[in-house]
Amino acid sequence: xxxxxxxxxxxxxxxTLAETLASLQAQTYDDFEIIIVDDGSQDAxxxxxxxxxxxxxxxxxxxxxxxxxxxxxxxxxxxxGKLVGFCDADDLWMPEKLAAHVxxxxxxxxxxxxxxxxxxxxxxxxxxxxxQAPRLKNVTAAHVLNRNPIGNGSAAVIRKxxxxxxxxxxxxxxxRDWVFDETFRQSEDIECWMRLMLKTxxxxxxxxxxxTHYRINAGGLSAALDRQLEAWERMIAKxxxxxxxxxxxxxPSSRAYQxxxxxxxxxxxxxxxxxxxxxxxxxxxxxxxxxxxxVKTFSTFAAALVLKTFGPGPITRLGxxxxxxxxx
Amino acid sequence: MEQKKILHLVxxxxxxxxxxxxxxxxAQSDLSETVDQKVLKxxxxxxxxxxxxxxxxxxxxxxxxxxxxxFSALRAMHLDTRLVHVEHSYTRAFTTLNVPxxxxxxxxxxVIYSFxxxxxxxxxxxxxWMKERRLAASEKLTVIPPTVDLEQLSRNTMxxxxxxxxxxxxxxxxxxxxxxxxQGFRLTRTPGARxxxxxxxxxxxxxxxxAEGDPRIEFRGxxxxxxxxxxxxxxxxxxxxxxxxxxxxxxxxxAKRNVIASKVDGLRDREGDTxxxxxxxxxxxxxxxxxxxxxxxxIEKSS
Numbered sequence: 001x002x003x004x005x006x007x008x009x010x011x012x013x014x015x016t017l018a019e020t021l022a023s024l025q026a027q028t029y030d031d032f033e034i035i036i037v038d039d040g041s042q043d044a045x046x047x048x049x050x051x052x053x054x055x056x057x058x059x060x061x062x063x064x065x066x067x068x069x070x071x072x073x074x075x076x077x078x079x080x081g082k083l084v085g086f087c088d089a090d091d092l093w094m095p096e097k098l099a100a101h102v103x104x105x106x107x108x109x110x111x112x113x114x115x116x117x118x119x120x121x122x123x124x125x126x127x128x129x130x131x132q133a134p135r136l137k138n139v140t141a142a143h144v145l146n147r148n149p150i151g152n153g154s155a156a157v158i159r160k161x162x163x164x165x166x167x168x169x170x171x172x173x174x175x176r177d178w179v180f181d182e183t184f185r186q187s188e189d190i191e192c193w194m195r196l197m198l199k200t201x202x203x204x205x206x207x208x209x210x211x212t213h214y215r216i217n218a219g220g221l222s223a224a225l226d227r228q229l230e231a232w233e234r235m236i237a238k239x240x241x242x243x244x245x246x247x248x249x250x251x252p253s254s255r256a257y258q259x260x261x262x263x264x265x266x267x268x269x270x271x272x273x274x275x276x277x278x279x280x281x282x283x284x285x286x287x288x289x290x291x292x293x294x295v296k297t298f299s300t301f302a303a304a305l306v307l308k309t310f311g312p313g314p315i316t317r318l319g320x321x322x323x324x325x326x327x328x
Numbered sequence: 329m330e331q332k333k334i335l336h337l338v339x340x341x342x343x344x345x346x347x348x349x350x351x352x353x354x355a356q357s358d359l360s361e362t363v364d365q366k367v368l369k370x371x372x373x374x375x376x377x378x379x380x381x382x383x384x385x386x387x388x389x390x391x392x393x394x395x396x397x398x399f400s401a402l403r404a405m406h407l408d409t410r411l412v413h414v415e416h417s418y419t420r421a422f423t424t425l426n427v428p429x430x431x432x433x434x435x436x437x438x439v440i441y442s443f444x445x446x447x448x449x450x451x452x453x454x455x456x457w458m459k460e461r462r463l464a465a466s467e468k469l470t471v472i473p474p475t476v477d478l479e480q481l482s483r484n485t486m487x488x489x490x491x492x493x494x495x496x497x498x499x500x501x502x503x504x505x506x507x508x509x510x511q512g513f514r515l516t517r518t519p520g521a522r523x524x525x526x527x528x529x530x531x532x533x534x535x536x537x538x539a540e541g542d543p544r545i546e547f548r549g550x551x552x553x554x555x556x557x558x559x560x561x562x563x564x565x566x567x568x569x570x571x572x573x574x575x576x577x578x579x580x581x582x583a584k585r586n587v588i589a590s591k592v593d594g595l596r597d598r599e600g601d602t603x604x605x606x607x608x609x610x611x612x613x614x615x616x617x618x619x620x621x622x623x624x625x626x627i628e629k630s631s
Binding site for chain 2: 109110138140141142168171197198199200201203238241242243244245246
């Protein structure tokens with residue numbers, strides 16, 4: 001039995017899967033298996049996965065499309081390791097990532113989830129100069145709800161026992177348990193982490209370093225932002241009964257953070273009305289992001305205001321300037 | 329034979345369940361020949377509870393950082409006395425929902441339990457949690473479920489005759505999870521179904537708001553005679569968010585009622601008992617369980 005299983009959910013990932021697998025095969029800690037879950041891809045994902053099976057640590061599971069949560073759940077069911085990590089098929093792990101989490105979890109028996117910060121890369125795999133450097137210690141449920149320190153789907157390594165504590169089986173499911181809620185197409189991560197914080201006494205903790213390269217796909221429609229907000233609200237409504245007092249206290253600030261995040265996404269999409277609307281709603285919901293993260297909140301405000309007043313020109317030029325500066 | 333002196337320490341905010349258990353224990357006539365049991369009320373925040381005269385001291389006091397000085401003084405002043413702690417309060421689900429900084433909390437429990445020769449868990453689930461979190465060495469851990477006198481309750485109740493009325497009995501506090509039960513019940517549409525809630529507490533207004541507009545839900549207040557409360561219902565719901573043991577489950581079974589309970593802590597010790605079914609802390613799960621119960625009624629009638 002390997003110590004760790006790394007689950008790689010892959011849907012139409014032919015462009016990036018090989019690079020992702022190479023980054024996993026290059027881990028300095030080598031007692032692990034890789035479980036690629038081909039989630040009903042129509043491209044060459046399976047061929048690429050099969051080509052890697054010369055490495056005996058690589059396993060391939062194929063299924064009809066279930067979505068990201070469903071692919072992860074299948075991977076969890078197939079995992080044999082005591083620890084389970086996740087790496088989406090377009091992200092990369094730094095070579096020392098698995099080692100860092102294995103040592104962390106061995107040293108801290110009450111920590112159930114070990115995560116790290118991430119550096120963001122673009123579609124071409126170039127560093128964007130943006131990082132996710134989350135809080136690492138003393139993480140409470142309120143921190144997770146407001147700022148989700150786990151950050152993205154390729155950051156965490158989790159004890160199998162924790163996943164077992166989270167597992168349940170809906171009455172209509174015949175194949176295997178759910179850990180991630182497959183009725184969610186967005187917010188499936190945060191739903192799972194919040195459920196962990198509200199239903200188990202496991203702690204979550206980070207290790208230093210930007211050990212994941214997390215790929216950001218440019219573009220996206222504003223309709224997607226609405227759906228994202230909708231999924232987030234559904235997550236809140238689902239979990240609220242577990243601890244209504246907690247949500248009464250923290251819901252406004254977390255909604256404000258969520259709206260600010262979506263406003264930033266709308267700015268990237270150069271959607272002037274949406275960006276302004278989302279930012280205004282964020283401020284109306286709660287002023288905590290203003291006090292807790294004034295620089296980020298103010299820059300979001302400034303960008304939304306410039307976009308609204310002058311249109312996309314200045315923002316685009318600023319973006320070009322920034323990428324020029326980085327390429328120098 | 330010389331009587332052994334056993335001294336039970338309870339703190340002045342101790343919950344009703346603990347006192348009921350002690351009353352029952354002290355009333356055991358077969359014990360009174362060999363042991364002399366006394367109960368001493370102590371202040372949790374006192375610096376020390378002084379030098380006590382006993383062969384065995386049993387603490388039922390709630391551990392906390394503020395009670396740490398008194399616990400450490402208890403050990404220091406009774407080096408040769410056997411010290412036993414019974415953990416009535418803390419559980420996995422309690423910690424999950426009430427303790428933001430778990431590391432500090434576990435450290436406090438480990439220190440306080442280390443002063444004792446024996447730590448008693450009131451349920452197997454609680455003991456399993458204490459082992460998993462390494463709160464006490466496993467050779468120090470024992471499971472002793474509390475018992476109370478249920479004979480009267482058993483004598484004064486008849487088996488239920490119908491399958492329409494769901495009952496909830498307990499303090500109206502967040503811990504008891506009656507909000508989840510009310511929301512779940514409201515999702516059921518059966519007009520003949522009823523939900524009776526017995527008890528008082530700080531959540532009464534909030535729960536009444538949740539129940540507003542559904543005439544099937546009734547608040548009956550504190551039940552002077554528990555047998556009457558159990559007799560008035562056909563099944564007992566225990567939607568607790570945490571429960572170290574859950575005496576109400578024993579009561580309900582003694583009163584010949586089946587139970588729907590939440591799948592947490594000490595309540596899980598009854599997993600496998602056919603009279604008890606389990607639910608997650610989710611109104612939709614409760615709707616399903618309640619509907620199953622109401623439906624079993626119509627099936628029996630038609631057959």
